[in-house]
Structure formats: C-alpha cells, structure tokens
Amino acid sequence: MAERAKRRRDALDQPREQSARLLPQSPLDSDAFGRFAEKFARYMGTAQFLVWMTAFVIVWILMNLIGLFGLKWDPYPFILLNLFFSTQASYAAPLILLAQNRQDDRDRVAITQDRQRDERNLADTEFLTREVAALRLAVRETATRDFVRSELRTLLEELEERGMLSPEEDRTT
Numbered sequence: 001m002a003e004r005a006k007r008r009r010d011a012l013d014q015p016r017e018q019s020a021r022l023l024p025q026s027p028l029d030s031d032a033f034g035r036f037a038e039k040f041a042r043y044m045g046t047a048q049f050l051v052w053m054t055a056f057v058i059v060w061i062l063m064n065l066i067g068l069f070g071l072k073w074d075p076y077p078f079i080l081l082n083l084f085f086s087t088q089a090s091y092a093a094p095l096i097l098l099a100q101n102r103q104d105d106r107d108r109v110a111i112t113q114d115r116q117r118d119e120r121n122l123a124d125t126e127f128l129t130r131e132v133a134a135l136r137l138a139v140r141e142t143a144t145r146d147f148v149r150s151e152l153r154t155l156l157e158e159l160e161e162r163g164m165l166s167p168e169e170d171r172t173t
Contacts, residue, residue, distance in 0.1 A: 041096045
C-alpha cells in the first residue's frame with residue numbers, strides 16, 4: 001500500500017493534490033506592487049535621490065559629531081546609520097530586481113511583437129516582389145506603338161509584293 005502511494009505521488013502525468021499552506025495567501029495585488037517597485041527603482045536612479053541621501057547623511061553625521069542640543073544618539077562609528085543603510089539596501093535590491101523582471105517581460109513581449117511584424121512585412125514584401133515581377137513580364141509582352149507600326153509596315157510590304165495592294169506613294173504611316 002505504501003509503495004502504491006509513493007508511485008502515485010511520483011507520477012508526473014498526474015497533478016499533485018493541493019497541500020495546505022504554511023502561510024496564508026497574500027491579498028496584495030502583484031501588479032500594483034510591481035508598479036510601486038518600478039517607481040521606487042526609477043526614483044533611486046535619479047540625481048534627486050542621490051542629493052537627498054547625501055544631505056541626509058551629512059546632517060546625520062554633523063548632528064552626531066557636533067551634538068546639537070545635546071543630541072548624540074549615534075556616536076562616531078555611526079552604527080545606527082549603517083543599520084539604516086543596510087535596511088534600505090535589503091529592501092531596495094529585491095524591489096529593483098522585481099522592476100527589472102517586469103521590464104524583461106515587457107521587452108520579451110515587444111520582441112515577439114516586433115518579430116511577428118517583421119515576418120508580416122517580409123511576407124508582404126515577397127508578395128509585392130512577385131507582383132512586380134509579374135507586371136514586368138506582362139509589360140514586356142505588351143505591344144508598343146513602334147512594334148505595331150513595324151508589324152503593319154511589314155504586312156503592307158507583304159501585301160504589295162503579292163500584288164494584293166497597289167503601291168501608293170502618298171500612303172502615311
């Protein structure tokens with residue numbers, strides 16, 4: 001019986017039964033969170049963010065070195081500031097990765113659409129090339145005015161030689 005259950009569990013053609021989750025399902029909207037991650041990543045890559053972060057660090061260090069109003073909550077090695085930076089980095093890295101993954105997904109869709117559009121354009125171009133070639137062949141077979149005139153002259157000369165037509169001097173062609 002245990003072997004049968006094991007075979008059933010290992011069968012790849014059968015879907016697994018839904019197991020109970022350790023943590024409840026999050027009610028977060030993943031798309032809204034992804035948009036937030038993109039905005040956050042975009043803001044962190046601006047000069048404005050760097051200026052505000054630099055100003056914050058300078059103020060923090062000056063207040064802790066000088067001790068304005070007797071406040072020195074983070075002495076020289078600035079361990080609390082380092083903890084803030086570590087916390088910021090631990091949240092920033094996954095948010096930036098999430099934003100990059102979403103961008104990769106958009107790029108993948110755009111590349112697929114570009115490839116499909118290029119294939120359609122290539123098919124249209126090949127069709128038009130065949131049509132132009134067919135038109136060129138048809139135009140070559142079309143009788144031009146000079147060709148018709150020369151053929152008519154040849155026929156007139158043949159008729160005159162056979163005596164079916166009298167030669168006339170004032171004939172216009």
